[in-house]
Amino acid sequence: xxxxxxxxxxxxxxxxxxxxxxxxxxxxxxxxxxxxxxxxxxxxxxxxxxxxxxxxxxxxxxxxxxxxxxxxxxxxxxxxxxxxxxxxxxxxxxxxxxxxxxxxxxxxxxxxxxxxxxxxxxxxxxxxxxxxxxxxxxxxxx
Amino acid sequence: xxxxxxxxxxxxxxxxxxxxxxxxxxxxxxxxxxxxxxxxxxxxxxxxxxxxxxxxxxxxxxxxxxxxxxxxxxxxxxxxxxxxxxxxxxxxxxxxxxxxxxxx
Numbered sequence: 001x002x003x004x005x006x007x008x009x010x011x012x013x014x015x016x017x018x019x020x021x022x023x024x025x026x027x028x029x030x031x032x033x034x035x036x037x038x039x040x041x042x043x044x045x046x047x048x049x050x051x052x053x054x055x056x057x058x059x060x061x062x063x064x065x066x067x068x069x070x071x072x073x074x075x076x077x078x079x080x081x082x083x084x085x086x087x088x089x090x091x092x093x094x095x096x097x098x099x100x101x102x103x104x105x106x107x108x109x110x111x112x113x114x115x116x117x118x119x120x121x122x123x124x125x126x127x128x129x130x131x132x133x134x135x136x137x138x139x140x141x142x
Numbered sequence: 143x144x145x146x147x148x149x150x151x152x153x154x155x156x157x158x159x160x161x162x163x164x165x166x167x168x169x170x171x172x173x174x175x176x177x178x179x180x181x182x183x184x185x186x187x188x189x190x191x192x193x194x195x196x197x198x199x200x201x202x203x204x205x206x207x208x209x210x211x212x213x214x215x216x217x218x219x220x221x222x223x224x225x226x227x228x229x230x231x232x233x234x235x236x237x238x239x240x241x242x243x244x245x246x
Contacts, residue, residue, distance in 0.1 A: 004222065012212065015211045016211070123211075126215070126218070133222045133225075137226055137229045141229065
């Protein structure tokens with residue numbers, strides 16, 4: 001198979017990873033005020049952990065040392081949640097405080113912009129790979 | 143051009159055509175199959191990419207695949223592979239015509 005396609009697959013792995021990040025951000029935003037979870041307690045914000053996976057294409061020229069990105073796992077943020085005094089809330093503790101998730105909307109917005117820009121960068125690299133392949137094909141023309 | 147072609151053809155006629163030995167072509171089957179296998183391999187590659195793109199498109203349309211960039215990438219790969227096959231085919235046909243027009 002052509003080497004350009006392995007470059008495309010590497011870029012595609014980045015797109016998949018950024019999409020996973022976007023999923024976690026959407027989940028964090030959606031659950032910004034969730035006080036009940038299956039595990040008990042308030043929602044904890046989640047973050048994906050990315051890892052590099054060496055691309056093994058049977059010694060294909062130009063692919064040595066090139067790594068794809070993969071989501072290793074999704075971890076919970078251990079930071080404490082926000083304690084808000086709401087005695088009337090059904091999930092309030094004995095002191096009348098409700099623990100809200102440790103989600104910070106501003107932080108999530110920043111992460112969202114980062115994910116969006118990283119995705120765009122991945123798409124740009126795919127476009128460039130396509131352009132390069134087309135230019136290479138044009139060598140044969142004429 | 144034809145003025146030059148005609149005498150050279152006339153000169154060439156009396157001699158046995160190049161590359162023949164006792165009427166049988168000297169070109170082996172392997173050598174003769176180079177163009178064929180090149181084109182065949184390129185077409186097979188393009189076909190497999192095309193099938194992958196088609197499968198990805200169908201899966202996406204059916205809703206079983208929630209992967210926009212994967213689908214688009216399969217389509218792009220098929221597009222590039224097809225352009226590549228077209229370029230290879232054009233080159234091979236050019237080479238064939240180059241040989242066809244060669245004065246013997």
